[in-house]
Amino acid sequence: MKEKKGSFSGSIGFVLAAAGSAVGVGNIWRFPYLCAKDGGGLFLLIYLVLVLTFGFVLLTTDVAIGRKTKKNALNAFAAICPKWKFLGYLTFLVPVLIMTYYSVIGGWITKYFVEYLVSGDNVPAQDGYFTSFITSKAAPIVFMLLFLALTAAVVYGGVEKGIEKVSSFIMPVLVVLIVAIAIFSLTLSAEGEDGTVRTGMQGLAIYLLPDFHGLTVKRFLEILLDAMSQLFFSLSVSMGIMVTYGSYVKDDVDLNKTTSQIEIFDTGVAFLAGMMILPAVYVFLGKEGMASGPSLIFISLPKVFSAMRGAGRIVAIAFFLMMGFAALTSCVSVMETLVANCMEVFHQTRKKMCGLIGVYSLVTAVLICLGYNVLYFELPLPNGSTGQLLDVMDYISNSFLMPFISLLTSILIGWVIGPDWIVGEVEKNGECFTREKLYRFMIKYVVPVVMLILFLTSTGLWNR
Numbered sequence: 001m002k003e004k005k006g007s008f009s010g011s012i013g014f015v016l017a018a019a020g021s022a023v024g025v026g027n028i029w030r031f032p033y034l035c036a037k038d039g040g041g042l043f044l045l046i047y048l049v050l051v052l053t054f055g056f057v058l059l060t061t062d063v064a065i066g067r068k069t070k071k072n073a074l075n076a077f078a079a080i081c082p083k084w085k086f087l088g089y090l091t092f093l094v095p096v097l098i099m100t101y102y103s104v105i106g107g108w109i110t111k112y113f114v115e116y117l118v119s120g121d122n123v124p125a126q127d128g129y130f131t132s133f134i135t136s137k138a139a140p141i142v143f144m145l146l147f148l149a150l151t152a153a154v155v156y157g158g159v160e161k162g163i164e165k166v167s168s169f170i171m172p173v174l175v176v177l178i179v180a181i182a183i184f185s186l187t188l189s190a191e192g193e194d195g196t197v198r199t200g201m202q203g204l205a206i207y208l209l210p211d212f213h214g215l216t217v218k219r220f221l222e223i224l225l226d227a228m229s230q231l232f233f234s235l236s237v238s239m240g241i242m243v244t245y246g247s248y249v250k251d252d253v254d255l256n257k258t259t260s261q262i263e264i265f266d267t268g269v270a271f272l273a274g275m276m277i278l279p280a281v282y283v284f285l286g287k288e289g290m291a292s293g294p295s296l297i298f299i300s301l302p303k304v305f306s307a308m309r310g311a312g313r314i315v316a317i318a319f320f321l322m323m324g325f326a327a328l329t330s331c332v333s334v335m336e337t338l339v340a341n342c343m344e345v346f347h348q349t350r351k352k353m354c355g356l357i358g359v360y361s362l363v364t365a366v367l368i369c370l371g372y373n374v375l376y377f378e379l380p381l382p383n384g385s386t387g388q389l390l391d392v393m394d395y396i397s398n399s400f401l402m403p404f405i406s407l408l409t410s411i412l413i414g415w416v417i418g419p420d421w422i423v424g425e426v427e428k429n430g431e432c433f434t435r436e437k438l439y440r441f442m443i444k445y446v447v448p449v450v451m452l453i454l455f456l457t458s459t460g461l462w463n464r
């Protein structure tokens, strides 16, 4: 039985839902630690240039493909050009892989939120807390289940009544919380072990000022790669998600304006996340603490909250609530993409496909949780690092598939059917495509070349 296709009520509903997908753990967790690792303002500057060029091109392409074909990735590429049907399958594979682990991370956030809410002391600040939690057998599965059930409930509610409604509530709350915590973070100060006083404003300066120290061409390329892969993940592009959300956009919505708003929202939140986290970490853990990498959120931040004493618990609750919100709307977009694609392909109802994808998500997420104990292994990855199950999924989807899909999409749009196809969709209602020339140039020449380099480098096929 075929169900009527859902749609967002209008431009604001679409922007908030798409921003809900884009703003997630990538902005709040990954962006600040990459920034601290890659020279502060230098990374910021590079990232900003990439958002305005690559981000804009890839986001516009995805959304326009969705709206013009009114189909999900699995059918959209075939509708553009039947020979390119395979690209739809490849694109669909990304949310299939991301779904396996995103709800697991959502579960970790839920656990921290609950822990701060119910236990008065700063339990998560204890040494070994995070490792002992993720390596335990039952707890990560229980919290993942909770997070997954919430996600499924929103997706089950449908496009307008579920996704749009929840995003329209969550996104403004998220912005208020993040701004409030960022302001608080800037007012902090504490005495370090060496007796000098460290302030939030000094931490802000380290975050914002470009650090050119030891910059070589190789190092610059590394930063560029970090920024580029962050951009894909953060904007949720080249994974069929924005194609699906684009297919729910009504024809009278101004795509030129809305894609710019999504870019601004996503980058703005990432920037604010840095402002919220890095100054506080600097004040209590010093410069070395700022460069603690992926452990920043789950290991370093609890120590910061603990050092804040009284206010720490309240800030921690607000922080993990905000982060849980961000993760929820992102996870919803991944699940929605899977459900919507299956509804279209199998001609089934939302209810049935929610059940199917729910079971898939549950089984795979349990396996990912077990990847930290009974299924533990360390697999060498082609980019030189090693990883267990979650890292492997993340590597295949983000480092391997996303640049490859962007490369193929840019060849399809730039050379096979021509950029007019997208430009026409953006200008459909007589709107002006403000960065049209840039779009044409980028999609034809720059995106294919850079994506090829990115793909070869991140897969280890080409050693810098």
Ligand code: PFF
Pocket: 021, 022, 023, 024, 025, 026, 027, 095, 098, 233, 234, 235, 236, 239, 241, 330, 331, 333, 334
């Ligand atoms: N854009 C989200 C973030 O920055 O966390 C992550 C994300 C959402 C990635 C949805 C992939 C995805 F399919």
